[in-house]
Amino acid sequence: MCTDTYTAGIIVKELGLLDQQLAELAKTEKYKDATFNVRWADYSSGGPITNQMLANKLNIGVMGDYPLIVNGAKFQETESLRTLYVAGTGYNLKGSGNAVVVPVSSSIYKFEELRGKEISVPVGSAAWGMTLKALQDAGIPSSEITIKNQSPAVGAANIATSKIDAHADFCPWSELMEFRGTGRKIYDGSETTIPYLHGVVVRQELAREYPEVVIAFLKAVIDAGDWVREDPMRAAENLEKWTGVEKEVQYLYFSKGGHLTLEPTIKEKWVDALKFNHGVLAREQQVPPLDFNEWITDTYIRAAYKEKSLDYEKDLADIYDPEVENADLPLEIWHAKDGIKTYATIGEFLKAVAEFRTVAQKLNATYVYDKATGLKLFGKMAFYVQGKDGAMTAFLRKQDADAYAGTIGGKVIGFEEAVGMTTG
Amino acid sequence: MNAIASGLKQAVRERPWVWGGTLTGFVVVYYLGLLATMLVRFGNIPNYVTVYNWPRNVWHILTSTPSLSDAVGIVSEEWLLEIGYMNYDYGNGISEWAMNVIPPKLFIILIVAALVASFVVLLMRPKKSACAAGPRTNAVAASVSGGAALVGLSSATLSWVVCCATPTWVVSLAMMGMSTSLALWLEPLGDVMTVGGFLLLVIPVCLLARRRTVPAGDGSATFSTQTA
Numbered sequence: 001m002c003t004d005t006y007t008a009g010i011i012v013k014e015l016g017l018l019d020q021q022l023a024e025l026a027k028t029e030k031y032k033d034a035t036f037n038v039r040w041a042d043y044s045s046g047g048p049i050t051n052q053m054l055a056n057k058l059n060i061g062v063m064g065d066y067p068l069i070v071n072g073a074k075f076q077e078t079e080s081l082r083t084l085y086v087a088g089t090g091y092n093l094k095g096s097g098n099a100v101v102v103p104v105s106s107s108i109y110k111f112e113e114l115r116g117k118e119i120s121v122p123v124g125s126a127a128w129g130m131t132l133k134a135l136q137d138a139g140i141p142s143s144e145i146t147i148k149n150q151s152p153a154v155g156a157a158n159i160a161t162s163k164i165d166a167h168a169d170f171c172p173w174s175e176l177m178e179f180r181g182t183g184r185k186i187y188d189g190s191e192t193t194i195p196y197l198h199g200v201v202v203r204q205e206l207a208r209e210y211p212e213v214v215i216a217f218l219k220a221v222i223d224a225g226d227w228v229r230e231d232p233m234r235a236a237e238n239l240e241k242w243t244g245v246e247k248e249v250q251y252l253y254f255s256k257g258g259h260l261t262l263e264p265t266i267k268e269k270w271v272d273a274l275k276f277n278h279g280v281l282a283r284e285q286q287v288p289p290l291d292f293n294e295w296i297t298d299t300y301i302r303a304a305y306k307e308k309s310l311d312y313e314k315d316l317a318d319i320y321d322p323e324v325e326n327a328d329l330p331l332e333i334w335h336a337k338d339g340i341k342t343y344a345t346i347g348e349f350l351k352a353v354a355e356f357r358t359v360a361q362k363l364n365a366t367y368v369y370d371k372a373t374g375l376k377l378f379g380k381m382a383f384y385v386q387g388k389d390g391a392m393t394a395f396l397r398k399q400d401a402d403a404y405a406g407t408i409g410g411k412v413i414g415f416e417e418a419v420g421m422t423t424g
Numbered sequence: 425m426n427a428i429a430s431g432l433k434q435a436v437r438e439r440p441w442v443w444g445g446t447l448t449g450f451v452v453v454y455y456l457g458l459l460a461t462m463l464v465r466f467g468n469i470p471n472y473v474t475v476y477n478w479p480r481n482v483w484h485i486l487t488s489t490p491s492l493s494d495a496v497g498i499v500s501e502e503w504l505l506e507i508g509y510m511n512y513d514y515g516n517g518i519s520e521w522a523m524n525v526i527p528p529k530l531f532i533i534l535i536v537a538a539l540v541a542s543f544v545v546l547l548m549r550p551k552k553s554a555c556a557a558g559p560r561t562n563a564v565a566a567s568v569s570g571g572a573a574l575v576g577l578s579s580a581t582l583s584w585v586v587c588c589a590t591p592t593w594v595v596s597l598a599m600m601g602m603s604t605s606l607a608l609w610l611e612p613l614g615d616v617m618t619v620g621g622f623l624l625l626v627i628p629v630c631l632l633a634r635r636r637t638v639p640a641g642d643g644s645a646t647f648s649t650q651t652a
């Protein structure tokens with residue numbers, strides 16, 4: 001379900017990328033007589049994956065940052081078993097992917113306005129960690145807010161029926177709620193500035209006995225990332241078929257400028273983020289200690305890069321910052337029949353939306369970029385600031401739009417009004 | 425000790441059907457109760473059942489885990505049966521909640537059921553001899569009920585996606601509305617609750633069993649003093 005795991009899970013499985021790598025492996029002396037039986041398992045969260053790995057029913061697990069830490073710590077708690085964190089699958093530098101959403105009709109626009117309100121979150125998830133950090137940053141003591149433990153599906157249903165003031169969740173739930181028109185983001189994980197990442201853990205005995213298999217798997221992960229980058233729309237459409245999550249939401253993650261940077265290197269920043277997350281878990285859930293030096297190794301991903309003749313050091317040094325990288329990307333309209341159309345300015349983009357509407361052409365989705373963070377967002381969910389010269393700027397959060405409008409003497413408007421203005 | 429065993433044996437032999445029925449009924453009611461709790465709490469009827477090959481899985485764990493103590497810990501978490509609710513609103517389905525039957529926990533519940541069944545038959549008047557004075561039924565019943573409740577709670581195997589879908593007894597507390605942080609903080613107390621619960625169960629059963637073999641007027645007095 002979690003979009004950040006796809007390049008090491010569903011894509012590798014559906015495209016047979018691991019099978020291709022294993023077929024190559026079977027040509028080598030060590031594996032010439034080997035029979036590979038690959039079994040895939042899909043779980044809604046990391047907990048069962050760790051249990052299955054402990055029971056030696058799974059050798060490789062793919063999960064988000066918080067469950068990864070629990071995995072490493074639970075293994076290190078045993079006498080004889082260990083896992084290794086061998087690669088990432090994708091990241092968002094600022095922590096986007098987690099978000100706090102309110103019902104679309106809510107009068108709440110800022111996280112601080114949740115004081116005295118009820119917020120639900122899947123406790124133990126990355127979104128929960130984000131919520132705790134957001135509360136801390138906003139100076140809201142726990143006595144002034146009620147946190148309810150809620151599953152993603154129930155939280156989304158409660159947002160749709162306005163049964164809860166806010167719900168915090170991980171990818172792609174908040175974007176799903178926005179796309180379906182039931183929720184509106186008031187807080188994005190990027191505000192925590194703690195990177196959001198997913199990764200691959202393997203049982204140490206597999207890595208020791210069959211390191212070539214681990215490397216083959218990581219090569220398949222790299223291939224999966226390449227396949228997505230090659231044609232993001234094709235990837236989004238296929239992922240909808242494979243996962244049931246709408247293609248328009250998938251595109252928000254996997255397109256150029258999307259939330260997710262598909263890149264498996266293990267950066268120092270990721271290790272720091274994982275250490276921070278472990279601190280949160282240790283305080284709140286009594287998670288066992290975790291020796292990061294013993295747990296994290298880049299040996300296998302470096303080997304995978306080498307075998308594919310790729311430059312690991314280059315990717316390691318390269319960090320995708322949406323604020324910088326997305327600044328000049330064109331805005332997009334996903335036309336139901338013609339596919340993705342791009343526009344250089346918000347004015348042209350809004351005008352195109354208006355024109356398509358006049359001839360009743362169906363648009364699957366529209367995408368703009370937040371001026372404050374560079375994050376890609378649904379055009380219909382953005383706040384627009386119209387300057388005195390008529391130029392438009394898009395924002396994710398209303399307070400950012402208000403502040404910007406204040407500085408340029410502009411006006412904050414919604415998507416419909418912005419589209420309406422282009423037709424005069 | 426012999427007196428307790430002989431009293432217990434006598435009571436069970438006199439009413440084997442009552443004993444067996446209570447034992448079976450307790451286990452069935454316990455697991456149905458767990459399911460009913462989920463059903464009431466979430467308002468969804470279970471829509472999937474998965475049966476696991478428990479013996480094969482246990483064998484696999486035992487033969488592939490280097491440390492026996494690790495293996496025992498892992499085996500204790502192996503599932504036999506999973507009944508739950510799959511939510512298909514988003515994506516291809518998420519197991520939102522489930523009740524799991526885990527054999528070691530089932531074994532504990534069977535012991536509790538056996539103790540409760542023993543208590544029931546021990547409370548009944550012996551068929552072959554008239555007992556002069558009855559025990560303080562309320563006190564012993566409260567002890568046995570409390571003990572069964574404690575062990576039952578600490579042996580509950582429910583999983584909920586919001587608690588990382590790991591079956592543990594504190595999930596039931598979280599589901600009842602307790603803050604998850606507090607519930608998870610209480611998790612280590614599970615063993616203490618189990619031991620305490622068994623003490624509350626075993627002591628009255630032993631005293632009642634011993635009383636069966638002690639002449640009327642003697643044992644009942646001892647029993648009353650100890651349980652009052």
